[in-house]
Amino acid sequence: VRILGVDPGLTRCGLGVIEAGASRRVTLVEVLVAQSAPGDEVPRRLAAIAAALDQVIDEHRPEAIAIERVFAQLNVRTVMGTAQVSGVIMLTAERRGIPVAVYTPSEVKAAVTGSGRAAKAQVGQMVRRLLGEGVPLRPPDAADALAIAICHAWRGAVAGVGDAGRAGSGVPGADDAGTLATPAQARWADAERAARRAKAGPRLP
Amino acid sequence: VRILGVDPGLTRCGLGVIEAGASRRVTLVEVLVAQSAPGDEVPRRLAAIAAALDQVIDEHRPEAIAIERVFAQLNVRTVMGTAQVSGVIMLTAERRGIPVAVYTPSEVKAAVTGSGRAAKAQVGQMVRRLLGEGVPLRPPDAADALAIAICHAWRGAVAGVGDAGRAGSGVPGADDAGTLATPAQARWADAERAARRAKAGPRLP
Numbered sequence: 001v002r003i004l005g006v007d008p009g010l011t012r013c014g015l016g017v018i019e020a021g022a023s024r025r026v027t028l029v030e031v032l033v034a035q036s037a038p039g040d041e042v043p044r045r046l047a048a049i050a051a052a053l054d055q056v057i058d059e060h061r062p063e064a065i066a067i068e069r070v071f072a073q074l075n076v077r078t079v080m081g082t083a084q085v086s087g088v089i090m091l092t093a094e095r096r097g098i099p100v101a102v103y104t105p106s107e108v109k110a111a112v113t114g115s116g117r118a119a120k121a122q123v124g125q126m127v128r129r130l131l132g133e134g135v136p137l138r139p140p141d142a143a144d145a146l147a148i149a150i151c152h153a154w155r156g157a158v159a160g161v162g163d164a165g166r167a168g169s170g171v172p173g174a175d176d177a178g179t180l181a182t183p184a185q186a187r188w189a190d191a192e193r194a195a196r197r198a199k200a201g202p203r204l205p
Numbered sequence: 206v207r208i209l210g211v212d213p214g215l216t217r218c219g220l221g222v223i224e225a226g227a228s229r230r231v232t233l234v235e236v237l238v239a240q241s242a243p244g245d246e247v248p249r250r251l252a253a254i255a256a257a258l259d260q261v262i263d264e265h266r267p268e269a270i271a272i273e274r275v276f277a278q279l280n281v282r283t284v285m286g287t288a289q290v291s292g293v294i295m296l297t298a299e300r301r302g303i304p305v306a307v308y309t310p311s312e313v314k315a316a317v318t319g320s321g322r323a324a325k326a327q328v329g330q331m332v333r334r335l336l337g338e339g340v341p342l343r344p345p346d347a348a349d350a351l352a353i354a355i356c357h358a359w360r361g362a363v364a365g366v367g368d369a370g371r372a373g374s375g376v377p378g379a380d381d382a383g384t385l386a387t388p389a390q391a392r393w394a395d396a397e398r399a400a401r402r403a404k405a406g407p408r409l410p
Contacts (some may be wrong), residue, residue: 010212013373033298041305042295042305043295043296043298043299043305044299046292046295046296047299047300050296070285079285080275080284082289082290082358083284083285083288084288084289084290085292086289086290086292087251087289087290087291087292088292088293088296089253090247090248090251090289091248091252091255091296091370093248094248094251095252095253100246100247101250102247130285136262141330168214
């Protein structure tokens with residue numbers, strides 16, 4: 001299954017494509033960071049990100065798009081730009097008939113590192129270990145986008161792709177533990193359960 | 206000049222088209238409220254709003270699109286949906302080569318009622334007085350969208366359409382007072398100046 005992970009942002013938008021195979025194997029297909037000029041008007045910036053997205057979709061034909069959920073942060077201006085970009089990505093996916101799944105940052109961290117509270121650098125290191133040295137560590141948006149794609153691949157394998165990313169589905173229970181392929185995935189299942197217990201802050205569409 | 210005003214929202218999105226002529230005359234062309242089902246996935250909802258927007262643009266060929274600026278409010282979930290819709294509208298406008306202007310709610314209220322703190326019902330009444338009984342008062346998104354279009358028409362007339370909606374332009378100064386056509390517009394100029402002095406809260410793209 002080909003999956004496009006998106007770390008949405010107006011200045012930098014990570015776009016990472018992976019191929020997810022049997023036994024939770026994941027391989028790198030492409031990763032890039034789309035950019036727009038902060039000095040430009042927002043409509044132009046959104047169109048620049050959308051053009052890069054269209055190009056990646058045209059070239060790699062992903063069967064699913066996974067997006068990081070936008071959270072309310074301290075910098076409200078940044079959040080609004082991120083939400084606008086996520087709207088553009090969702091519209092593009094819908095118009096092309098590609099299903100969209102949304103994951104929280106802690107779900108993504110938990111999926112690749114085993115801890116929902118992992119540091120950003122740790123996520124990058126883990127993504128590199130999983131997908132190889134072709135993953136750039138800077139800017140972090142590249143590895144983040146791939147981490148989101150991996151999160152979808154592994155949750156999809158448990159829950160069925162159609163349900164992945166929806167509230168209340170795709171979460172491995174205790175009886176899934178025996179099917180997890182790697183120690184990281186076992187830790188991820190534990191972290192998932194912990195994250196569900198310790199959920200804090202508003203969740204946004 | 207044909208202007209499309211948009212009151213962005215995921216559940217209800219007001220779309221109001223006016224024709225703005227000489228002497229600040231404005232006439233109603235069309236107004237509707239695009240809707241999406243709250244039970245649907247966000248990508249589908251965004252596509253429903255975008256389809257309604259495309260239809261209005263195809264039919265009425267606006268030369269400018271004016272959008273209400275998204276503010277951080279208490280209901281963060283609603284704000285995110287509104288920001289996603291505004292992103293979709295901006296992308297659509299940019300791809301069709303239609304310039305976009307953005308106004309704060311208080312700028313819009315001031316433009317049509319003379320007070321940046323006017324009640325919602327007062328805005329609806331004033332829009333109806335200006336554009337006629339064809340303006341529905343419920344849901345308020347219809348009159349709000351038209352108010353945004355009127356705001357752009359009147360600011361555009363003062364500032365030049367190309368500059369309207371950008372920070373620091375389109376604000377009538379003391380020397381504009383003699384050219385204002387109606388008492389409401391004179392009050393609007395006063396309210397504008399007061400609003401600039403008493404600006405509070407974060408401004409978002």
